Amino acid sequence: MADELDLLRGADPVPSDGHRFGDGPLDARAERRLDLLLNGVAGRVGEGRDRPSGCAGDGPAPGPGHPVVRLLPRSGRLRLAWGLAATAAVAALALTLVLSGPGTPPAVAAPRPLVVDTGSAPVPLDRLAERAAAVAAAGAAPRLRKGTHVRSWSLGLSDDEPPVTLPEERMVRWRPDGSHTELVVATDPRYPGRPVLSDEDGIPRLVDDGRVLLDRTSPPSWSDAPPQSPPPRDPARLRAYLTEAQYTDTPLTTPELLDAVATLLDHWSLGAGESAALARLLADAERLRPAGRVTDRLGRDGQAYVAEAHGVRRMLIMDPATGAVLGLESTLTAPDPGYGVEKGAVLSYSAWMR
Template sequence: MNDELDLLRAANPVRADAGPWRDRPLDTHAERGLNRLLHSKRTRRARRRLVLRAEAAVLALVAVLAFAFSGAGASPAAAAPAALVLRTNTPSVTLNELARRAEARAKGAGAHTGPRRGSHLQSWYMTMEAGPDAAPPVTVPEERITRWRADGSGSELVVATDPRHPGRPVIHDADGRWRTVNDGKILHRKNYPAGSGAQHGGLASRTKPPTDPEALREHLTTLYGGADAKTPQLLLALSTLRQEWTPGPREAAAIVRMLADMGGLHPAGTVTDRLGRRGQAYVYDGPDGSMDATRQMVIFDPATGQLLGSEITFTKDLPDFKIKSGEVLSYEAWMR
């Protein structure tokens, strides 16, 4: 029962200190938490009875993001960022080869290079409306830094910023109404005293990720849901893990080996990510549910096997959402 309560608390779309509940979009943490619930084994039977079936994690994400925001039509709008450009004229690195490189690096890693709870994330998430009078999609860029120390103290910081356009105003959601804020504006800041780490977050955020690939997959299956099904769900579960933990060399090697053994991803070329880093891209473009409308891409450092980022793009037009093929649903860039 404790595990279920942890999942429910993690998925709660309104923080305990947010005041009376009212209609508004879920934040990123709540979106991921709801996605875990939709794809957990415990809710699978009940989910089959829903009219809107979450046949894949990507479809659940689209459904969660599809809100009708009051007043959004008269507020500032921003086009989604262009998808990253793949360079296919460079030598391909298979996931097996990348796993071997990461495993060799992990063998020489010291004890102090283990995983660190917390993360540093630059993200772009698209929000959408449906219907003939829907406003155009809006992409919200944010930077999030979460840190936890050995004594259980920690901090959270969320900043409105877009490294593609330094110094320019950034679109931000203010309780369902879009507005622009200055680049670098602090949206959320909180400090936690010593001893808070054991009480903060769900069970998943307090449990170190394993360094064995099979154990890691079971870890994702048990604590994040959906990872025992298909590649799309596994990638979203991995994204949620990465929001809560920064892997060390051994965890990075386990991630790459797990994906190599899973199958479904193929080398797609090299890219320069939105933070200017060169990476090796791997793509899943198989079925993602009844709509079959997205492509998922993950980007790794070709030398170390560290996960640098992930991108989900649309592969077909979705007129109800004013979405065109090739637009970006979400992008995450991970930093140390």
């Protein structure tokens, strides 16, 4: 046996006294990597996180499935932390595998902020609410449907990793018996507007490139509490509904209201009547100003409405003809050099479809 060990030692190209490979304490980087191997990526991403929330001071975040970014105070500056569920950690790894080959850096899909057409005439929200009410009064489609179809981008930062934006598409469809399906796929950041899911025959499925991150069917369930219960068509009742959906009994600020809208649209595809009630509610919101015409990330024409608070600029995009909400974008209004994030960086973006 001794002779065999000597032969093995002689064949080993690593010197026994090498500082990187000898027995001894691990350095800080090695300890982090060992911790990831032992405890899993999801545990690291969720470190220091309690209930998912929106920006600090801006109230609760959108509901399940809606990627968000938390802003937490740290030594007098904003700190960005992942507010994604554990599935997002798996999604980030899957996206890296899909879009990066051996020896290549992970794909970073940070979208640029949407640009408002400065030469366009902003449409006041009151006028848009009137258009939405007219569409609803005419009995036009669409009808309210439980479930969502959304494309989203969300920025994640950590102390020891570079910024990465996770693009994904999510489709939730409910069945008459109360069960529902959920399909989430990673999208290709090189083609941010290209759909990867379709349900033309009533069954969500892939129609283009994409890695499946989640594919599950849940048993029947019912709830009469927002946001699971159907949203009302009356603006005052809708405000109370959104307040309850955000787990608070205090009046919502405008940023909190916009977060609540995202929660609603992550659970329901609104009909014309519900969109009209929401447009009227938004028309009465404070400091939500019209900004002008914008083209969203799916190539749709929209009108932008902007609100700023706590270092974050939220841009709501609405259909100029029907008053339906198309998207919501959140961007930083100041840079954070410590994390390599510039002013105007897109923290999160959602584009809702039917």
